[in-house]
Amino acid sequence: MQVTGLKCTLLKFPKYSHATPTFSVNPIHIFPDMRAGGATLKKLTEPDMLILEVETDEGVVGIANTNYTVTAVHAFLDTYLTPLVVGEDPFQTEALWEKMFRHSIKLGREGVSSIAIALVDIALWDIKGKALNQPVYNLLNGKTREKIRAYASRLYGPDLGALREEAVMYVEQGFTAMKLRFAYGPAHGLDGMKKNRELVSTVRETIGDGIELMVDCCRAFDATYAIRMLQMVEEFELSWAEEPVLPHDHIGYAQVRQAVAMPISGGEHEFSRHAFRSWAEMGCADIWQPDVNRAGGITECLKIVHLAAAYDIPVIPHAGQMHNYHLIIANMNMPLAEYFPPQDQITDSNAHFWYVTDGEPQVQNGFITLPDKPGFGLELNQDAMQRYAV
Numbered sequence: 001m002q003v004t005g006l007k008c009t010l011l012k013f014p015k016y017s018h019a020t021p022t023f024s025v026n027p028i029h030i031f032p033d034m035r036a037g038g039a040t041l042k043k044l045t046e047p048d049m050l051i052l053e054v055e056t057d058e059g060v061v062g063i064a065n066t067n068y069t070v071t072a073v074h075a076f077l078d079t080y081l082t083p084l085v086v087g088e089d090p091f092q093t094e095a096l097w098e099k100m101f102r103h104s105i106k107l108g109r110e111g112v113s114s115i116a117i118a119l120v121d122i123a124l125w126d127i128k129g130k131a132l133n134q135p136v137y138n139l140l141n142g143k144t145r146e147k148i149r150a151y152a153s154r155l156y157g158p159d160l161g162a163l164r165e166e167a168v169m170y171v172e173q174g175f176t177a178m179k180l181r182f183a184y185g186p187a188h189g190l191d192g193m194k195k196n197r198e199l200v201s202t203v204r205e206t207i208g209d210g211i212e213l214m215v216d217c218c219r220a221f222d223a224t225y226a227i228r229m230l231q232m233v234e235e236f237e238l239s240w241a242e243e244p245v246l247p248h249d250h251i252g253y254a255q256v257r258q259a260v261a262m263p264i265s266g267g268e269h270e271f272s273r274h275a276f277r278s279w280a281e282m283g284c285a286d287i288w289q290p291d292v293n294r295a296g297g298i299t300e301c302l303k304i305v306h307l308a309a310a311y312d313i314p315v316i317p318h319a320g321q322m323h324n325y326h327l328i329i330a331n332m333n334m335p336l337a338e339y340f341p342p343q344d345q346i347t348d349s350n351a352h353f354w355y356v357t358d359g360e361p362q363v364q365n366g367f368i369t370l371p372d373k374p375g376f377g378l379e380l381n382q383d384a385m386q387r388y389a390v
Contacts, residue, residue, distance in 0.1 A: 001131065003090050005055045006082045006120070008074050010047035011356060011388040013346050023156045024181035025220040027246060032187075046071045047390050049352050051380065054123035056090060060130050062123030063380060064323065065357070066293050067349040069112050076116040080104065085120055090127040097121055097299040114271035114296050121297025122323045122376075129375035136322075136376055140302065140330035147367040148328055150320070150339040151212065153350075155180030157199045167206045170341075174365035177212035177239065177336070178203070182229070185220040197232050204236045212239045219243040219269060223252035230260040240265040240287055253284035263287055268318030271295050273303045280311050291318040292327055301327055309333045321353055322360060322376040329370055339363050356384045 028034040050070045054062040066073060084099055100120065104113040129136045137143055152170040155178060157163060163180070170178050180203050184192030204213055215238055217226060226244035240263040245252035247269035257264040265287035270276060271294060279285060288308050292301045301317075305327065308315045316336045317324040328334040340350040342362070354360065359378040361368050371377045 001060070001090060001127075002057050003054060003085050003088050004057050005086060006077060007053040007055060008077055009051040009053075009385060010070060010074060010390040011049040011051065011352070011385070012390050013048045013352055013355065013388055015346060023158055023183050024216075025183055025185040025218050027218070027220045029185050029220065030187050048349055049356070049388075050074055050119070051356065051385065052077065052119045052123055053380075054085070054090065054120065054127060056127060058131070060090075060127050062090070062126035062130070062375065063357075063378060064119040064122035064126070064293060065321075065353060066115055066119055067352055068115055068294060072112045073116045073119070076107075076112050077119065080107065080113075081116055081120055090124045091131075093121060093124050093128070093299050096124065097296065101296070110271040110275070114300075115294050118293045118295065118297035118300070121299050122293060125298045126375040126378075133374045135370065135372055135374060136298070136326040137330040137370065140298070140327065143329050143370075144332050145329065147369045148325060148337045149176065149335065149366060150337045150363050150368050151175065151177035151179055151214070152363075153179045153320075153338045153340055155203060157181070157183035158195065160198070160202045163199065163202055164206045167203050171207055171211060173363070174367075175211070175363070176366045177214070178207070179214040179216055179242070179338075181216045181218060182220070186222070186225045193229055193232060196229060200233045200236050200238070209237065214238060214240050214242065214265075216242040217244045219246050219266075221245055223249065223255045226252070226256045227259045230256070230262065234261045238262045242266060242289070243268065250278055250282050250284050253279075254282050257283065257285060265289050265316070268294065273300060273307055276304050276307055280307065280313070286313070288313055288315045289318045290315070292323040293321070294318075298323070298327060305331050305334065319350070320360075322370075322378055325361070325368060325370055326376060337368055339368070356381050356388065 047070045049067045052064045100117045125136050152175045182196045184196050230241050243266045244256045263286035266285050267289040268291050290304050295301050305315050315334045320339045328337050342354045343351045357378045358381050
């Protein structure tokens with residue numbers, strides 16, 4: 001079998017003006033014009049999703065997707081990776097990964113290059129599973145359990161009433177854990193801190209003490225602000241605080257972890273085992289959160305998971321989707337999955353995949369059960385592909 005081509009499709013989804021928008025702190029919010037509705041932010045438009053199809057001479061096609069830096073990843077795939085992969089055996093995932101990585105060193109080892117490599121790698125694993133008539137998790141370690149516990153990941157402020165209603169809905173759906181986002185950052189001063197605390201307090205009061213609750217700082221704080229902010233919410237028994245500082249600030253991660261009572265998590269903006277080796281050496285976080293379609297795909301993330309296991313560190317990947325679920329169910333130190341519930345109206349990019357892929361499992365009573373379909377078990381919804389294609 002040989003790879004014959006890489007096909008990229010860019011998608012743009014409609015935004016519903018009457019839908020409730022996401023409201024979350026973000027590192028760019030130190031600039032007022034970069035906040036929701038800001039003049040500069042309105043100019044920053046690009047496609048919402050890239051679908052990659054890796055084609056072979058035997059008709060087996062592997063698929064992958066990203067909603068991150070879509071235009072740049074598209075160019076990287078077309079210009080740098082397609083010539084390396086076409087004509088190669090898709091089963092040689094380790095050698096092809098290394099070839100793509102080493103060829104990309106001069107172009108940057110993280111971000112766009114890592115995401116592009118991840119998409120190719122995911123699609124190649126999909127091909128292997130389909131060709132062998134096996135789910136990808138059987139090509140890794142096999143199942144370590146029959147189902148995966150999941151946490152509901154949304155809960156955006158600042159409407160406290162809406163926050164309560166959403167939290168109640170997740171409890172009624174059987175979730176035993178959920179995560180909310182801080183809505184305010186350093187630019188909002190002490191008043192923003194108090195409002196953030198009110199968000200956490202509202203959800204905790206609504207769901208009670210028997211449900212796990214996590215909070216996401218969305219890499220928006222410096223260490224001093226993060227420590228002060230997290231100390232203000234320690235009483236709410238949070239299972240973790242996510243991405244308290246900018247991704248490069250490994251010293252800041254370690255400082256926050258030492259200063260607050262709750263576990264610290266992060267890693268969705270780290271892109272390789274080399275970065276996580278630094279995390280291990282510096283003690284940056286209690287929980288690692290790489291994303292398979294950012295951190296080099298299955299081939300690289302499997303090494304990150306094994307590195308974490310050597311330090312007894314749990315890995316809970318950023319985002320859901322099958323590329324993460326298959327890795328989770330095949331490894332003992334991956335106890336939980338992030339889950340973005342389907343939306344009736346599109347309000348943020350985290351739910352776009354529901355509109356174009358068929359086969360993603362929906363949570364039942366707080367758990368995900370994976371099918372035994374070959375590959376990742378996904379098919380593209382061709383009607384949606386045509387409707388949203390750029």
